[in-house]
Amino acid sequence: MEVERGSVDGPARPAGCPAGEAASGDPLPGRRSVDFPVAAVLPAGGCGERAGIATPKQFCAFLNRPLLSYTIEAFERVAWIEHIVVVVAKENLHQMMDIIQQFSHKKVTVVLGGSTRHRSIFKGLEAFREQSDGVTLRKPEVVIIHDAVRPFVDEDFLLKITVAAKDQGASGAVRPLVSTVIATTSEGYLDHSLERARYRASEMPQGFLYDIIYRAYQQCCETDFEFGTECLHLASHYCGTKAKLIEGPPTLWKVTYKQDLFAAEGIIKDMLSHNGCVVAGGCAPSVQLACELQKTLEARSMQVDVISGPPGSRAVLVSGTWNFIHIAVDSSCLDDMAKLVKTFQDSKHAVLYPVVLILVHLNLQPQCSVTERMRALGAIRSLATEAKHGNILLYGILLSRDKALEQWDESMENVAQIIAALVKDRNPGLVGQLLVA
Amino acid sequence: MEVERGSVDGPARPAGCPAGEAASGDPLPGRRSVDFPVAAVLPAGGCGERAGIATPKQFCAFLNRPLLSYTIEAFERVAWIEHIVVVVAKENLHQMMDIIQQFSHKKVTVVLGGSTRHRSIFKGLEAFREQSDGVTLRKPEVVIIHDAVRPFVDEDFLLKITVAAKDQGASGAVRPLVSTVIATTSEGYLDHSLERARYRASEMPQGFLYDIIYRAYQQCCETDFEFGTECLHLASHYCGTKAKLIEGPPTLWKVTYKQDLFAAEGIIKDMLSHNGCVVAGGCAPSVQLACELQKTLEARSMQVDVISGPPGSRAVLVSGTWNFIHIAVDSSCLDDMAKLVKTFQDSKHAVLYPVVLILVHLNLQPQCSVTERMRALGAIRSLATEAKHGNILLYGILLSRDKALEQWDESMENVAQIIAALVKDRNPGLVGQLLVA
Structure with a gap:
């Protein structure tokens, strides 16, 4: 067994994220608190056959990050979960270690899996027993398997x-059946269909008193280990513990096929696109534009904070967003942008999700616009190339003030439309471009 | 009942599409031909509750088109399917008629549904009986319900x-169960889990001899109509016909939740992004650039045809792609682009899928580049705005030749990267922009 722990504070999660607000040790009002040790075991040894792709699906990446890391993040940010044991196949061990390093996962212990799902989960549970190498994780009272x-x-x-799980010994997520379930004859004909309302799909997560599920696995026969898939069944069969079933949300679904990867990517991109932060410089036109932009973006359902302050300030980081719009007036302002990029890099703000950073360049002197624009273009591209290495996607938008009022409104709409497009797609192929509103 | 048929030839389907190559009446070698009448019934009266969205999910749109139209298209392009009866709720009737009109569906008959799924399907089947208004669709021998x-x-x-269905009387698609199915006690505890291997999820499409399924529906009791969901069960129960079950691909899955809409959009965008067509002008540098671009794009797994010919020619339309790259050398070339846009509009090439049209402007005279670029920018934007109304997404890329050889290679990589980004996202928010390679 290998043990690896990160030490960096995990970044916050997007505001619109299914995982809700940032975790804290304090329970919400009326919510039961967890005052006993809890750990999680994540079997991640599957081979991805069903997805029709060569890479096991837990290692498939979107927005530069493997699926598995998103799942780990969901557990890591829950303050009352102490340890996360990830069980991987031997051939994925190095990849797993790289993921922990790259995404600063800090509660993870990696364990080598067995040849089947049940064998892997059992190995994960054994990580909480005393090890020959002396490394011991505190035994949890409740273990969540996911x-x-x-x-x-x-x-x-x-x-x-x-x-x-603490109260009943075992618990599991269920969902209504999407399709009717039917029994087939050996010749491939319909035998009978099940009454849909009586049945549920058994999903994950499932929770167990550690002693119960560990005892169940100790008693498992070879047939269980070889062909079984359902932990609830083991707890019931070997320990007489009937699990409490809890209906979960549809977002619990299992990423199984290629289309599910598109779905997961779509959910994350959608979550990241709902809010943003406009960073205004000190001058009046900049602040005014920031406020106009805020209004226009909010009309497009994008929640926007306006922050005014020195460009290198870490003040911009508190807002829990991954979209930043920096307004500059009549100057190349690349120095400010470079400072902002450095702030993001130093704070590791872009470790988990790519940050979109948009420079809106308001040009009040139309007569020099062409030359000015082309100069700005050259400079922004090299900064964008550097920023991209740090998962920061930098784009520019040019806006001229030499316009009648109604043209100005149109330009504001254009800026908002371009921002929405860049934020929605987060496409690294377009960084460094200077778009025109 | 209302009857509406389109008359325009349906556009081809993307090359990478799950629905395979364009349909023809000739069977593939070794494939059984269909020499009997076949029709389809698509119940589309659902209310979208489960997706957590206000719009019924069949009417949710991506790439400017409702989900339902994609499904209709899948049937419409099969030459041996004569009629497609779509069953909708009364409140969606006008919307449905607009969809038929806008996307030139030509085999569709619209029928008003009942209050439950089975009632709606029965109404769909009745469209093939003689109507009081004298309109009759030829009765199919086999009807596909989907x-x-x-x-x-x-x-x-x-x-x-x-x-x-023709051979056995009934047939249905099945898929392996993704989750274990469990029976629950009335108190919400695990009762028992089913042995996964013995069961299948019953999916769609299902096929029936028309006379069998119609007879089954005629005999249905109120309980069937009110609570039933499984057509295979009706054929079995009322006509003694046991359906032949056929394992279908994972892409048969049902768009049920919000994440499924992201998945469907992801699949379509992915399909549309795998090939393209480079339209070169007559001059040597243009043809040379086209060939270089072809090579660079193919290294990115994008299959590219090079076509050389007059810009207004319909020759570009035969290639079954929705991505076109037009190369222009040292001229504003907007006239050529305008002709190309008109060609697409006239041919209705962009009716079903948005066409991406990219102008790559190769500039051999660096000294006039700035002014030239800004002039090109102004002109391309107004053409792009017009083209967008016709579902054509027009973007520009500027490329200068004043470069050392290795810089040139880098520029080619940049062009390919920008093209790949534009084609992947098909984002209407960025049309009319002039990007720089």
């Missing part, structure tokens, strides 16, 4: 599962 | 379902 390919589990649901 | 929210069914699979 699939590495279900990244959108939220803290509230994890709490429900945990509390139910 | 959900409006499963857009990715392909011709090969429809053929399998049809042939099996």
Whole structure:
């Protein structure tokens, strides 16, 4: 077994994220608190056959990050979960270590898996027993078992599962059946269909008193290990513990096929696109433009904070967003942008999600616009290339004031439209471009 | 009942589309031909509750087109399917008629649905009986029933379902269960889990001899109509016909939740991004650049045809692609672009999928570049605004030749990267922009 822990504070999660607000140790009012040790085991040894892709799906990446890291993040940000044991196949061990390093995961212990799902989970549970190498993780009272390919589990649901497991011995997420389930004859004909209302799809996460599920695995026969897939069944069969079933949200679904990867990417991009922060310089036209832009973007359902302050300030980082619009008036302002990029790099703000950074360059002197624009273009491109290495996507928008009032309104609409497009797609192929509103 | 048929030839389908190559009446070698009348019934009366969105999901749009139209298209392009009966709720009737008009659907008959799924399907089947208004659709020998929210069914699979229904009386698509199915106690505890291997998820499409399924519906009791969901069950229960079950591909999945809409959009965008057509002008530098670009794009897994010819020629339309790159050398070339836009508009090439049209402007005279560029910018924007109304997304890329050889290679990489980004996202918010390679 290998043990690896990160030490960097995990970045916040997007505001619109299914996982809700940033975790804290304090329970919400009326919410039951967790005052006992809890850990998670994530089997991640699957081979991705069903997705029709060569890479196991938990290692498939979108927005520069493997699916598995999104799932780990969902657990890591829950303050009352102490340890996350990730079980991987031997051939993925190095990749897993790289992921922990790159995305600053800090609660993760990596364990080598077995040849089947149940064997892997058992190995994950054994990580909490005393090891020959002396490394021991504190034994949890409740252990949550979850699939590495279900990244959108939220803290509230994890709490429900945990509390139910503590009270009942075992608990599991269920969902209504989307399709009718039918039994088939051996010749491939319909035998009978099940009454849909009586059945549920058993999903993850599932929670167990550690002693119960560990005891169940100790008693498993070879057939269980070889062909079984359902932990609830083991707890029931070997320990007589009937799990409490809790209906989960549709976002618990399992990323199984190629289309599911598109879905997961779509959800993350959508979440990241709903808010932003406009950073205005000190001068009046800049602040005025920031406020106009705020109004126009909010009409497009993008929640925007306006922040005014020195460009290198870390004040911009508190807002829990991954979209920043920097307004500059009549100057190349690349120095300010470079400072902002450095602020993001130093704070590791872009570790988990790519930051979109848009320079809106308001030009009050139309007569020099052409030359000015082309000069700005050259400078922004080299900064963008550098920023991209740090997961920061930098774009420019040019806006001229030499316009009649109604043209100005149109230009503001254009700026908002371009910002919305850049934020929605987060396409690294267009960084360094200077777009015109 | 209202009857509406289009009369325009349906555009071809993207080359990488799950629905395969364009349909023809000739069977593929070794493939059984369909020499009997076949029709389809698509119940589309659902209310979209589960997706957590106000619009019924079959009417949710991506790439400017409702999901339902993609499903209709999948059936329309199969030459041996004569009629497609779409069953909608009364409140969606006008919307449905607009969809038929806007996307030139030509085999569709619209029928008003009932209060439940089975009532709606029955109404759909009744469209093939003689009507009081004298309008009659030829009664099919086999009728395919399919959900409006499963857009990715392909011709090969429809053929399998049809042939099996003709031979056995009934047939249905099945998929392996993704999750374990469990029975619950009335108190919400695990009762028992089903042995996954014995069961299948019943999906759509299903096929029936028309007389069998119609007879089954005629005998349905109120409980069936009110609570039933499974057509295979009706054929079995009332006519003793046991359906042949055929394993379908994962792309048959049902668009049910918001994440499924992201998945569907992702699949379509991915399909549209794999090939393209470079239209070179007559001069040598243009042809040379076209060939270089072809090589660079193919290294990025984008299959590219090079076509050389007069800009207004319809020759560009034959290639079954929705991505066109027009190369112009040292001229504003907006006239050529305007002709190309008109060609697309006249041919209705962009009716079903947005066409991406990229002007690559190669500038051999660096000294006039700034002014030239800004002039080109102004002109391209107004053409782009007009083209956008016709579902044509027009962008520009500027490329200068005043470069050392290695810089030139870098520029070519940049052009390819920008093209790939534009083609992947098809974002209407960036049309009319002049990007710099």
